[in-house]
Structure formats: C-alpha cells, structure tokens
Amino acid sequence: MGSQRRCGPAVGLLGGSFNPAHGGHRRISLFAMEALALGEVWWLVSPGNPLKPTAGMAPLPVRMASARRQARRARIRVTAIERELGTRYTVDTLRALLRRYPRRRFVWLMGADNLAQFHKWKDWRAIAKLMPIAVIARPGYDAAALASPAMAWLRQFRRPVSSLRGPERWSAPALVTLRFDPDTRSATAIRQTDPDWARTSGTRPARTLSLRDAVTHRLVPGTAA
Numbered sequence: 719m720g721s722q723r724r725c726g727p728a729v730g731l732l733g734g735s736f737n738p739a740h741g742g743h744r745r746i747s748l749f750a751m752e753a754l755a756l757g758e759v760w761w762l763v764s765p766g767n768p769l770k771p772t773a774g775m776a777p778l779p780v781r782m783a784s785a786r787r788q789a790r791r792a793r794i795r796v797t798a799i800e801r802e803l804g805t806r807y808t809v810d811t812l813r814a815l816l817r818r819y820p821r822r823r824f825v826w827l828m829g830a831d832n833l834a835q836f837h838k839w840k841d842w843r844a845i846a847k848l849m850p851i852a853v854i855a856r857p858g859y860d861a862a863a864l865a866s867p868a869m870a871w872l873r874q875f876r877r878p879v880s881s882l883r884g885p886e887r888w889s890a891p892a893l894v895t896l897r898f899d900p901d902t903r904s905a906t907a908i909r910q911t912d913p914d915w916a917r918t919s920g921t922r923p924a925r926t927l928s929l930r931d932a933v934t935h936r937l938v939p940g941t942a943a
C-alpha cells in the first residue's frame with residue numbers, strides 16, 4: 719500500500735482467540751503502546767481462528783468477558799469486530815477496518831508464535847502490504863519465527879522501532895521486532911491448570927499436552943522455555 723495518508727496516534731491491532739485472555743496479553747499491549755507511541759490497542763477477539771480446532775474453544779461472549787477483565791483501566795478496546803464485519807480471515811478484517819476508518823493509522827501486533835505460522839495465513843503477503851507489523855518476542859518461539867518461511871520474505875522490510883514512532887515514514891510492508899522482558903504466560907497453560915476457567919467457560923482441556931507443549935508453556939517444574 720506504500721505510505722499511509724492517515725494521521726493521529728496509531729492504533730495497534732492484536733487479534734487473538736483470547737481463550738482466555740491473560741496478563742501476558744495486557745502486558746504486551748501496554749509495552750507495544752509505549753514502544754510505538756500508540757494511542758490505543760484494539761483486541762480483536764476472534765469468533766474462530768481458521769487454523770485452530772473448535773474443541774476446547776469457549777463461546778465468544780465468555781472470551782470477550784475475560785478480555786474485558788484483563789483490559790480494565792487501560793487504553794485497550796475489546797472488540798468482536800470480526801463477528802460484526804462477518805470476516806474470518808485477517809486479510810479481510812484488515813481491509814474492512816481500513817475502509818471503515820480511512821483516517822486512522824494501524825499496526826498489526828502479534829507474538830513470535832504467530833510469525834512462525836504466518837506463511838499459512840490467507841494472503842499473508844497482502845496483510846504485510848496493508849499495514850506495518852510489530853512482532854513481540856515470546857519465550858520458546860523466537861528461533862522458529864526467525865527461521866520461518868514468512869520471515870524469509872519479511873526480512874527485507876525490517877525496520878527499527880523508531881521508524882514507527884513518527885507519522886512521516888509510516889509505510890508498509892514494514893516489520894519491527896519488539897524485545898522486552900519475555901512473558902511466559904499463555905492461554906494453553908491456563909486451560910490446562912486453572913479449574914476455574916474450565917468451570918466458568920464450560921470447556922474441558924481439549925487434549926493431553928505433549929511434552930514439547932508442556933516445556934514451552936512451563937508446565938513441567940524446573941524447565942525453561
């Protein structure tokens with residue numbers, strides 16, 4: 719899309735299942751807000767990630783409620799905008815958002831685990847052309863993200879974080895990496911260990927954890943991700 723002729727503080731978009739939302743989502747959002755001088759972060763609570771099984775997925779209103787609790791008193795807006803727009807794939811959602819908000823600048827936020835899978839998303843190169851992408855380091859996934867097929871293409875568009883702080887050089891594709899004190903929290907760990915979530919969401923753990931997942935999500939005492 720080249721340069722965005724859009725003004726005002728940018729909005730960070732964090733799409734996710736939020737099954738459930740957790741403190742890691744809040745922390746990475748506040749960190750991205752500060753690092754990129756964002757006015758707000760919008761959480762796009764997904765009706766259904768096209769690549770994730772529906773088993774073990776709590777109903778959207780339950781996930782929205784958990785997101786609202788985590789977003790309290792922060793400049794984080796919790797939305798189910800994909801339900802409203804009738805979109806399922808991120809590329810369609812982002813196109814619709816750009817049409818609906820022609821004067822806003824947006825940046826797509828995602829954890830390193832999603833960058834590692836990004837080449838499986840519908841029209842992922844088109845997504846990168848729509849708005850800058852900021853990837854947040856995540857324990858256990860950074861090496862896979864760096865070695866990923868999407869990164870092989872995106873690497874040429876790597877920019878310093880400072881390039882997204884001012885409106886003058888806001889263009890896409892652009893990829894920035896946000897590094898900070900890593901946050902090990904995950905929804906998988908909560909689903910596996912928190913009986914309250916299973917009870918209030920009406921879900922049960924979808925499957926037995928593999929050893930790899932258990933290590934990545936730090937469910938095995940004394941292991942590092």
Ligand SMILES: Nc1ncnc2c1ncn2[C@@H]1O[C@H](COP(=O)(O)OP(=O)(O)OP(=O)(O)O)[C@@H](O)[C@H]1O
Pocket residue numbers: 732733734735736737742743746827828829830831832854855856857901902903904905906907
């Ligand atoms: N601890 C974290 N560090 C960095 N990014 C994170 C972290 N937790 C979630 N994210 C990012 O937030 C977005 C939404 O995440 P999601 O709702 O899938 O939570 P999750 O903890 O990754 O869930 P699950 O364990 O079920 O895959 C994704 O881009 C994901 O990469």
Ligand SMILES: O=C(O)c1ccc[n+]([C@@H]2O[C@H](COP(=O)([O-])O)[C@@H](O)[C@H]2O)c1
Pocket residue numbers: 732733734735736762764766767768769770806807808809832838839840
């Ligand atoms: O558009 C796609 O093909 C696509 C494939 C997988 C995931 N996504 C989006 O990625 C975001 C993160 O999803 P999740 O389930 O990992 O939290 C969420 O907004 C999903 O809709 C999008």
